[in-house]
Amino acid sequence: MNTPAYQDLASRQQRLHRLGHLQSFAQWDQAANMPAKGNEARSLALAEMDGLLHELATDPALPGLLEAAATEPLDDTQRANLREIRRAWRAANALPKALVEAKSLANNRCEHAWRQQRQANDWAGFAPNLREVLKIARQEAECLSQSNGLSRYDALLDQYEPGMRGADVERAFAPLRQWLPGLIQDVMARQAREIVIRPVGPFPTAAQKALGLEAMRLMGFDFAAGRLDESTHPFCGGVPEDVRMTTRYREDDFLPALMGVIHETGHGRYEQGLPRDLLGQPIARARSMGIHESQSLSFEMQLGSHPAFARLLSPLLAQHFGHQPAFEPDNLHKLLTRVQPGFIRVDADEVTYPAHILLRFDIERALIEGEAEVEDIPALWDARMAELLGLDTRGNFKDGPMQDVHWPAGLFGYFPCYTLGAMYAAQWFATMRAQQPQLDARIAAGELSGVFDWLATHVWQAASRYETPELVQRASGEPLNPAHFEAHLRSRYLGG
Numbered sequence: 080m081n082t083p084a085y086q087d088l089a090s091r092q093q094r095l096h097r098l099g100h101l102q103s104f105a106q107w108d109q110a111a112n113m114p115a116k117g118n119e120a121r122s123l124a125l126a127e128m129d130g131l132l133h134e135l136a137t138d139p140a141l142p143g144l145l146e147a148a149a150t151e152p153l154d155d156t157q158r159a160n161l162r163e164i165r166r167a168w169r170a171a172n173a174l175p176k177a178l179v180e181a182k183s184l185a186n187n188r189c190e191h192a193w194r195q196q197r198q199a200n201d202w203a204g205f206a207p208n209l210r211e212v213l214k215i216a217r218q219e220a221e222c223l224s225q226s227n228g229l230s231r232y233d234a235l236l237d238q239y240e241p242g243m244r245g246a247d248v249e250r251a252f253a254p255l256r257q258w259l260p261g262l263i264q265d266v267m268a269r270q271a272r273e274i275v276i277r278p279v280g281p282f283p284t285a286a287q288k289a290l291g292l293e294a295m296r297l298m299g300f301d302f303a304a305g306r307l308d309e310s311t312h313p314f315c316g317g318v319p320e321d322v323r324m325t326t327r328y329r330e331d332d333f334l335p336a337l338m339g340v341i342h343e344t345g346h347g348r349y350e351q352g353l354p355r356d357l358l359g360q361p362i363a364r365a366r367s368m369g370i371h372e373s374q375s376l377s378f379e380m381q382l383g384s385h386p387a388f389a390r391l392l393s394p395l396l397a398q399h400f401g402h403q404p405a406f407e408p409d410n411l412h413k414l415l416t417r418v419q420p421g422f423i424r425v426d427a428d429e430v431t432y433p434a435h436i437l438l439r440f441d442i443e444r445a446l447i448e449g450e451a452e453v454e455d456i457p458a459l460w461d462a463r464m465a466e467l468l469g470l471d472t473r474g475n476f477k478d479g480p481m482q483d484v485h486w487p488a489g490l491f492g493y494f495p496c497y498t499l500g501a502m503y504a505a506q507w508f509a510t511m512r513a514q515q516p517q518l519d520a521r522i523a524a525g526e527l528s529g530v531f532d533w534l535a536t537h538v539w540q541a542a543s544r545y546e547t548p549e550l551v552q553r554a555s556g557e558p559l560n561p562a563h564f565e566a567h568l569r570s571r572y573l574g575g
Contacts, residue, residue, distance in 0.1 A: 084147035085157055088164055089360060095135055096359040100318045102128045107323040109187075110310040122187035129183040136171035156362065159544050163361030170238065173226035174219060182215045186489040193487040194311050202457065202476040209486060210453045213446060216491045220447050232447045235492030239368040240499065242547055245444060248495045251502065251561050252440070255433055258565060260467070266418045266430055266572040275413045278405040282333040286399045290333070291326060291340035293395050298344050298378060299531055301351050312484040313339045313425065315346035315375075319358055322347040333400070334414065335426050337392075338379055345378030346371060348531070352539030363542050366550055368493060370538065372500025373507065380429045380501065381508045381567075382530060386412045387523035418572065420468035422478035430568055433501065434467040439483075439494040447491055456480045503551065505563040507534070510555040 102125065109121050145168065148161055189208035196205040216235070223234035233244045291307060305322030317323035324343040328336045349365060357363035365371045382388055389412035396406040404410065418428045424435040442459050445451035451459060457473075460480045464472045472479040480486075485493055511533050512518050521529050537554035544550075551559055 080152050080154075082148070082151040082153060082157070084144045085151050085153055085161065088141075088144050088148055088161070091135065091138070091141075092164060092361060093359040095132060096318075098128065098132055098135075102132070103316050103318055104321075104323070107308075107316045107325075109191075110312075110314065110316075111308040111323070111325055115191075118187070118191040122184055122191070125187055126180045126183040130176050130180045133171060133174070133176050133179045136168065137176075141168055156357075156544070160357075160360050160362040163364075163543050166241065167361055169226065170223065173222045175222070178215065178218055178222065182219060182489060185211045185215050186487070189489075190484060190487040193481065193484070197477050197481045200475070200477040200481075202481065205476070205481055205487075206453050212487065212489050213453055213491075216489055217447060217449070220491075230448070232444045232492065235447060236495065237492075239490075239493050239496055240547070241367055243367075243369070243495075243499075248440065248499070251499065251559065252437060252495075254561055254565070255498070256437065259430075259433055259437075262565075262568060262572075263418065263420070263430055263434075263468075269573065270413075270418060273413060275417070276403075276405040276407075276410050278333070278400075278403055278414070280332070281330040282400055284328045284330060287328050287330075287333050287336050290395060290399045291337060293399075294337060294341055294392070295344050295347075297391060297395075298341065298348065298382075298527070300344050300347055304351055305347055307340065307343075313343055314484075315343045315350070317350070319350045319353045319355070319363075322350050333396075338383060338415075339425065341383040342375045342379035345375035348378070349374040349534075349539055352535050353542050354540055357542070362544055366538075366541070366543050366545075367547050368496035369499035369503060370547065370550070372496050373503035374500075374534065374538065376429075376497075376501050376504040377507055377530070377534065381504050382522070382527070384412075384415045384429065384571075385519075385522055387519060389415060390523065391525055416572065420470055422464075422470060422472060422475065423482055425483075429501065430572060431468060433498045436494055436498040438463040438467055439485075443486070443491050443494060499559075502559060502561050502564045505567040506551070506555050506557075506560060507538070508567070509563045 105121065105125055105128070109118070113121060145161070145165055153161065189212045192208055193205060217231065220231035220234050223229070223237075224231050227234060227237070229237060230245065236243060236245060236248070288307075295302075295307065304320055305317065305324065308323065308325045309327060310325035311327065313326045315322065315324045324340070324347050326336050326339040326343065349371060353365065354363050390408040393406050393408045393411055396411070397403070400406070405414065416428065418430045420431050421427055424432065427435055438460070441463065442451065442456060445459070446456075457476065457480060461471070461473050464470045464479070511530065515521075515529050515533075518529050538550070541550055541553070545553060548558060
């Protein structure tokens, strides 16, 4: 077919992908390996790269190419890719280059300083840096809002969950706000009657690393296309051809690192499973961060906390830490599913976890819409933690509003994706069970291909071919249905 304009656009996307590849590894190295004194130079280099990528994404030739490509005889795949190219072009053109570079610098400086300030519980030192990040995030939101007609918060949310609006999130979360507090209390009352054997540490970091690598192998991670490292905050980055995952370790408790690795492996396998023949094109990227989180939570919560999966983990724990009664499968499953309100989101159980997201969603939306300022965050945080989880966080900034990397890194609008991901994951597994009645028995037998093959077919290979509502409908036969999440939690934790 004669499609010169489309081919030109596709070639430009390949260049953006390759430069983004280099950028992703500079960011990974900054988090995992870079010495502290390298941060200012690295921040300037990343800002320079952000400016270059922005120049390429806003090339004056692009409007004409987009218009010409729309008239060419494209197939369905090319048309879907053109839709995604156009969406990215609109977002890039809404932002001036100077703002893009200023955002990169402010975010990198704030995130780097946050690593030490969090450990020191130094809110007074952190707040000025965050104030600058928030100022730029509001400017970004305003530019995007003027371009696409959305509210400021919706304009940022759209970057992570295309097509989703704050009102859509609120509709999905509204039932959760009603039933979650009672469910937490019911589960805690039930579990208070159970006898649970606690593991006896310490658990050496080297043994935890080896255990994490075995768990990744069990879950099909391709080590020829990725690796595991250590950082202040766990994440998954890199590119599909070379996925970089990190976790963090505590020698008094192995579960946070282990479940963090399993969580990031879900992200990593999604990236490794994206359609390789289309890599470099927007259509081959992950659909959204909500869908991305649905993969990590399919691995960590739906599968990793499954009672049958505990039987697969049990011998691995004994191998690396020695035999303990706590590692017996039934007891291990109780450990994996303990429900107890805690300060730290990433260590939270799957029942209390949504409360952490409700808190952050409410606060960050108020911050971006100008209804709250940085100095208001501690009081808002303390009030919502007391209301949602009954915890007192006054004065505890380290385990309170400074615990996450997202706001220091300027990622406003991201937090709802975690609980949206939990809802999608519950819907995926409800669909799998309907289509594969023997799924749970196969998991118990160590046969995980039923899960991985389904995800590969319906999510990984679909990538961004379909917009999110269509992807969900095609995969599960219905739109996003939060009732599946409630049913999953009640079944697992209350037996019905």
